[in-house]
Amino acid sequence: MQTSKLLNVLACHLPAETFVTLPPYSVARYNFSVPAIEILGLEKVYHVGFWRKRPKRALHPLSFVVEQGEIFGFLGPNGAGKTTTLKMLMGLVFPTGGSAKILGMDLDDPRMKAQIGFLPEQPYFYDYLTAHELLRYYGQLSGVNSKQLTARVDTVLEHVGLKDSAGVQLRKFSKGMLQRAGIAQAILHDPKVVFLDEPMSGLDPMGRREVRVLIEQLKNEGKTVFFSTHILSDAEALCDRVAILNQGRLRGVGAVEELTAGLRGQVEIVWAGTSVPPSLRSATCRIAGDTVRAVVPSDQQDNIIETLRREKLRLISVTPVRVSLEDYFMAQLSPDQPSAAAANGKAAQ
């Protein structure tokens, strides 16, 4: 968290009078001593069925911390418990156990709610309103000063590229425009923490790129962005840290480089021919045409090259295997993967 540390240091060294004159997005507005989000053992069990209610666990005890100024990706397949977690943080669903704080305040604290913005998954807004009316309404509910509201609405509409559609009813909006309107309502009141549930879902590549740019802009303004997604390339490109959730269990949390480090240290060795020496039978070998490709730990690389030389096989290439977030993600989703109790502990440290 180099950025947040830097901002923290800046905030501590700014003279007191600066706090009065600084623009709204200044780092001085943020108290970085408090984490943006602290989740401790948060869990949810639903009771399903009409007559005989039976428990259905949506989320196993979940713990992690998100620092201020981070872009934090909350990853997992459909039904992993991402939306349930977000709904608990927003006070829409009540947790069965555990606790959470946002900016050091309880989830039902109205002061906290004035400092967060939320974009639900596949948002649907009051379609009889125009974009301008919608934002005015949300601004009024968020307690934005009525004198500043019109100017603020115009600024945000311009920010998300909807200035020309301000007077159009939302029922005439495309999906991408609705998503941008959703992001506009989430940032309208200049919140410190922005929660986005699947913000790229259903968008075309252009729309996804626009949302990515918006998220980066939010980070540059010093805001914390917590977004859930199952589009891993977006998470890898944007996030400072990610958490991976599967079947209601946390499978890992940390920076992408940290998480994938455990899977690194492999090399792909390619040689000519179709024969595999007996000592390499245990390695992952694939015969493709007149070449053989083997993925092996890098510390065995020299021994294997020596073996190939002894067997008079022609070595073609030795390439380090690049581990992506997707590789890590898929590894975490395998059924035999233990839950990240250790990851929880690591996150809590």
Added chain:
Amino acid sequence: MSSRIFHIAANTFREAVRDRVLYNLIAFALLLTGAAILVGQISIQIERLVVINLGLTAVALFGVVIAIFIGIGLVSKEIEKRTLYTVLSRPVARWEFIAGKFVGLSGTLVVNASCMAVGVFAALLYVSRQLHGSDAWVLVAIYFIVLQFLITTALALFFSSFSSPLLSAVFTFCLFIAGSFAEDLRGFVGLSHGLQHWMAVIAVYAIPNFSALNIINPVAHGNGVSGQLVFWNTAYALVYIVAVLSGAIVIFEYRNLK
């Protein structure tokens, strides 16, 4: 009233005003009032009685239909379309949301009732050529009809806070029908014994007494209304509305919005 309740109410009002179904219902109610003129013209000597009876019944019936059909969707539609999520993730308490929705729809119904009342008085003026002093009681009857709307809205909101729109409509409509026969139920209390008696007593207190709020017939006959009745009916409606809305708020406060 908190500003947030006001803004939610204003948005609810705006939604209703922009809903085409509402205009269809109002147009139909005004058409029925117009029909009352025709029926009045062929009812020798009792034109006024027919116009007031038919006109006020149209106002009551269509107002209740609007209260039920908009009221049942006030909460469930917001959950279904997830618009509620962006409201409750702001510094808006759940009780403020319920109160705002109630005030907004009540405002809509008051404006509708006022428009339709103008239609009734226009029909009355057309039939009688002039308004009489006793016609002022029509205003009291409309006031009682508005109280019925408010109770119906509170009931629709109550059922909507935990049930599906269809079931909410069925429950509210059943209570409206049962409440219209509340005086008969009171008579049954005197005749019944044992368990039946106690069940009837509970029903009398639980079911809204719409029949006490229906003074269309006496007003159509030119009879006056006592101040005492106005006071007690108002007090009854307020207590009932507060009780029902409190129930809705308690249920909604603890509801998981899945």
